[in-house]
């Protein structure tokens with residue numbers, strides 16, 4: 001260990017991850033904390049990091065309050081409906097009431113926004129989405145963060161949170177390493193905002209073999225946002241609420257602009273509207289939820305999955321009609337060029353011109369995230385003016401560990417934030433973190449050198465494992481004493497896929513499967529003590545894998561706990577196939593004891609704040 005150089009940085013606010021939420025946090029922290037020291041540590045380079053790295057073609061969350069297009073209440077109702085009733089309405093409302101101001105800043109900063117020629121307003125793709133020329137979306141928000149933070153550290157992977165040794169359950173910073181130089185970094189911080197994105201590659205992806213690495217969600221989103229807080233005993237919520245996406249086959253290309261703007265539609269192999277066929281069947285499982293408008297995303301997936309299982313595939317997107325219009329044809333292609341070039345390449349390689357061939361769709365492997373259309377993530381305090389007592393403990397977006405805040409994919413219970421809402425939530429978390437410091441809540445934090453040295457040894461152990469273990473073999477990659485990150489990743493994906501409701505079992509699982517999955521995950525994590533890394537890049541892979549494994553364990557525990565099928569189309573509990581509002585109209589909250597590694601779970605009520613407010617006003 002002596003060979004590894006250590007850098008110390010003391011700061012007021014440490015932002016972990018400089019994606020959408022992290023850049024929003026760095027920007028807003030400077031606004032409220034003029035004299036505070038603000039640092040951001042990012043695994044990649046914030047100019048092109050996170051889920052928005054390649055750009056986007058639409059901002060998916062914009063109210064348009066100034067023109068009375070939508071109000072925050074409408075968005076809460078929309079998210080609640082899409083998530084089959086289960087969201088944190090305080091968090092959703094809080095994000096929605098601020099999101100327009102975020103989008104207006106993006107406009108001021110030079111993000112090219114499309115305008116409706118007739119009205120002069122932002123061009124709508126759908127009720128919530130506005131269209132942008134968003135190839136440079138990420139560099140634009142990164143610039144705001146760079147101008148705001150004291151320092152941005154690129155290429156640093158944060159592996160562990162530091163804890164205060166003078167007060168229980170209070171954060172003291174974070175540690176990680178630079179994957180180019182291998183140097184060790186200790187950030188002693190008064191507050192930490194975790195904004196490290198969602199989790200892909202925990203379930204076996206459809207794209208294997210020559211397609212390996214291709215996923216819908218960003219392949220570098222490795223669940224650090226969950227593993228970091230879980231490891232220190234922060235509570236998590238709705239981790240069972242993974243998402244499955246209906247996307248263009250093999251390239252995972254987006255369908256939003258196609259459905260909403262191009263007005264394309266789906267059909268089965270016989271040219272039929274298959275969704276109608278599954279109405280009665282779905283009604284038996286979920287009751288009146290199938291009659292909601294818009295039909296919840298999971299239920300549309302459900303019809304797709306059932307139709308394919310019944311032999312009606314392949315399911316196609318009917319593009320041949322829309323693409324006869326040269327304008328719509330251009331929009332269709334530009335949509336990919338702005339955010340998923342790979343789909344255009346796949347079509348070229350498979351001889352698909354959507355003007356003449358209706359391309360195939362598929363349902364993806366599951367992902368875990370808190371900012372898109374599902375709400376897995378940390379259990380956080382809501383805002384003072386909206387949250388009921390069970391949802392409020394002093395500082396907006398603070399986790400159940402003091403001084404530890406979250407935003408974007410990190411935060412559970414508040415779906416449909418997307419890029420603009422994640423940036424907004426970063427702003428909200430940063431404002432609260434500044435207040436926490438100004439209220440003198442972060443005084444006297446003590447992080448000993450021993451804590452930092454112990455982590456240093458732990459972090460670099462995979463290099464040690466490899467250096468020693470490779471002497472036992474003369475060739476190949478299979479060693480008796482270490483496991484390589486890719487081998488561990490594939491083992492993790494196989495367990496999650498087969499036991500926790502991935503593509504192989506057609507998203508089906510049950511209590512026995514989940515219990516067996518947990519057993520296998522425990523043994524995997526034991527073996528990961530022996531993961532070997534041949535260089536710093538592989539060291540990053542090793543830690544990404546460990547974070548994915550812990551996230552997966554939490555997902556599995558939650559899936560076991562909720563004894564119903566709340567979201568058919570995302571996963572099925574074969575032993576509890578129906579939605580059960582009587583027993584499960586609640587949020588699930590877990591905590592892993594950092595000392596024993598054991599999870600405990602509880603039910604927490606869902607408060608329908610928006611309509612309660614209206615009912616009270618009416619009476």
Ligand SMILES: Cc1cc2nc3c(=O)[nH]c(=O)nc-3n(C[C@H](O)[C@H](O)[C@H](O)COP(=O)(O)OP(=O)(O)OC[C@H]3O[C@@H](n4cnc5c(N)ncnc54)[C@H](O)[C@@H]3O)c2cc1C
Pocket residue numbers: 016017018019020021022041042043044046049050051052056057058059060061156157158159195196197198216217218220221222224225254371372407408409410417418419420422423
């Ligand atoms: C395919 C796809 C399409 C989407 N389409 C749209 C759309 O059309 N419109 C829209 O508005 N939104 C869209 N979104 C959603 C939007 O991208 C996300 O909601 C948003 O990026 C989430 O913000 P975040 O900050 O939580 O995560 P991210 O933006 O992903 O940022 C996480 C950051 O943390 C860093 N990081 C991760 N682990 C560590 C670690 N251990 N240490 C240090 N840094 C770390 C990552 O490198 C990354 O920079 C889409 C997302 C995807 C993946």
